Amino acid sequence: MAASVADVLASSQVESVLDELDRELIGLVPVKQRIRDIAALLVIDKLRRDLDLQAHRPSLHMSFTGNPGTGKTTVAMRMAQILHRLDYVRKGHLVAVTRDDLVGQYIGHTAPKTKDVLKKAMGGVLFIDEAYYLYRPENERDYGQEAIEILLQVMENQRDDLVVILAGYGDRMETFFRSNPGLSSRIAHHLAFPDYRPEELLDIGERMLEGMNYRFDDEAREVFAHYLARRVAQPHFANARSVRNALDRMRLRQASRLFAQRERAMTRTDLTTIVAADIRASRVFETPATA
Amino acid sequence: MMTNPARRITQGQFSFLPDLDDVEIGQQIDYGLRKGFAWSVEYTDDPHPRNTYWEMHGMPMFDLSDAAGVLQEVRECRRAFPGHYIRLVAFDSTRGIESVAMSFIVQRPADEPGFRLLRQEGPGRSMRYTVQGYAADRPESQRY
Numbered sequence: 001m002a003a004s005v006a007d008v009l010a011s012s013q014v015e016s017v018l019d020e021l022d023r024e025l026i027g028l029v030p031v032k033q034r035i036r037d038i039a040a041l042l043v044i045d046k047l048r049r050d051l052d053l054q055a056h057r058p059s060l061h062m063s064f065t066g067n068p069g070t071g072k073t074t075v076a077m078r079m080a081q082i083l084h085r086l087d088y089v090r091k092g093h094l095v096a097v098t099r100d101d102l103v104g105q106y107i108g109h110t111a112p113k114t115k116d117v118l119k120k121a122m123g124g125v126l127f128i129d130e131a132y133y134l135y136r137p138e139n140e141r142d143y144g145q146e147a148i149e150i151l152l153q154v155m156e157n158q159r160d161d162l163v164v165i166l167a168g169y170g171d172r173m174e175t176f177f178r179s180n181p182g183l184s185s186r187i188a189h190h191l192a193f194p195d196y197r198p199e200e201l202l203d204i205g206e207r208m209l210e211g212m213n214y215r216f217d218d219e220a221r222e223v224f225a226h227y228l229a230r231r232v233a234q235p236h237f238a239n240a241r242s243v244r245n246a247l248d249r250m251r252l253r254q255a256s257r258l259f260a261q262r263e264r265a266m267t268r269t270d271l272t273t274i275v276a277a278d279i280r281a282s283r284v285f286e287t288p289a290t291a
Numbered sequence: 292m293m294t295n296p297a298r299r300i301t302q303g304q305f306s307f308l309p310d311l312d313d314v315e316i317g318q319q320i321d322y323g324l325r326k327g328f329a330w331s332v333e334y335t336d337d338p339h340p341r342n343t344y345w346e347m348h349g350m351p352m353f354d355l356s357d358a359a360g361v362l363q364e365v366r367e368c369r370r371a372f373p374g375h376y377i378r379l380v381a382f383d384s385t386r387g388i389e390s391v392a393m394s395f396i397v398q399r400p401a402d403e404p405g406f407r408l409l410r411q412e413g414p415g416r417s418m419r420y421t422v423q424g425y426a427a428d429r430p431e432s433q434r435y
Contacts, residue, residue: 090357093356112349112350116352119359119364120354120360122355122356122357122360122363123356123359158363160359161357161359
């Protein structure tokens with residue numbers, strides 16, 4: 001029988017998942033704090049259960065709101081793991097769906113479709129991306145409402161079987177919850193994902209490169225910081241996703257730079273280093289940095 | 292199958308055991324899911340041994356990972372057909388197998404009268420045999 005918090009942590013290995021979360025995900029301080037809180041509650045509940053104290057299963061349905069590329073899906077994936085290690089969900093898999101997977105195209109199509117998805121998600125986490133599309137007030141015969149009702153019923157009655165996470169951009173989720181108060185009140189945890197600061201983006205970029213076996217040289221690192229400062233100000237900036245796309249383009253430029261040097265024998269350093277010129281060629285530097 | 296001393300039909304797995312409760316059924320489902328089978332729920336009011344194809348209650352459930360989804364379907368079927376036979380069937384879709392891998396009854400009627408043996412005299416001294424469910428004599432809605 002577990003007697004101390006450390007015992008439970010040791011037996012569930014949740015500590016390692018939390019550390020991983022801290023190490024691998026940059027920024028997101030409020031989100032991490034909330035995940036730690038939830039983990040703490042579940043650990044204490046486990047201790048309480050061992051002593052035959054009332055341990056009410058907390059409702060863990062969540063909503064993740066934040067701008068594009070702030071890590072909502074990544075965190076949801078981790079959440080499934082954490083909840084599994086803490087014995088809150090039985091299987092710990094993540095089923096990611098959007099409106100298309102839940103809402104049917106004709107009368108009577110929606111209910112079986114939604115139920116099917118719910119059945120697949122049981123024992124794990126159901127992640128509904130861009131959940132606000134489920135509700136379309138401009139069309140009163142839209143089948144989205146039906147999907148929401150089935151969802152509500154399962155979220156209420158089968159709390160033991162699955163955790164539902166709704167995700168989407170902040171402002172639109174707010175409208176969505178305002179028009180579906182029943183849904184909002186059944187979600188215990190509303191997590192807002194903040195935008196990354198430029199230095200966090202730089203860290204994220206370097207970490208991504210590392211994962212792909214590339215690296216910046218010293219000058220390139222500086223230029224990339226400049227690049228980010230300009231890119232953030234431009235429209236359609238999608239945080240980490242934009243960083244990933246930028247890196248992919250830099251790899252393309254690096255490849256064609258190396259490709260042009262036909263006769264040269266490539267060393268390991270040549271193949272892994274991204275230099276300042278690869279970044280400077282970006283469109284972002286064409287416009288003056290007024291914005 | 293011809294004799295039915297316990298007034299209890301024995302078909303599929305576990306049918307000589309006491310009825311499984313929902314927890315035990317869940318464990319069997321989980322076992323099947325781990326093996327990659329797709330479960331489906333079937334019901335009938337005519338459990339003749341040669342009646343291979345029972346009515347399907349919904350589609351076979353592919354890509355599930357937890358027993359809760361299947362059990363939910365079983366409960367719905369029990370609510371819809373409180374007096375029928377209901378069984379769970381696991382389909383193994385592995386290439387080359389593609390057939391039923393597990394099958395067991397999860398609900399049976401309170402009273403199971405069983406089958407009668409019918410004899411028919413043929414040419415010469417030959418004798419033909421067949422079985423017929425006592426309950427199958429009655430119209431569909433009154434069998435169990």
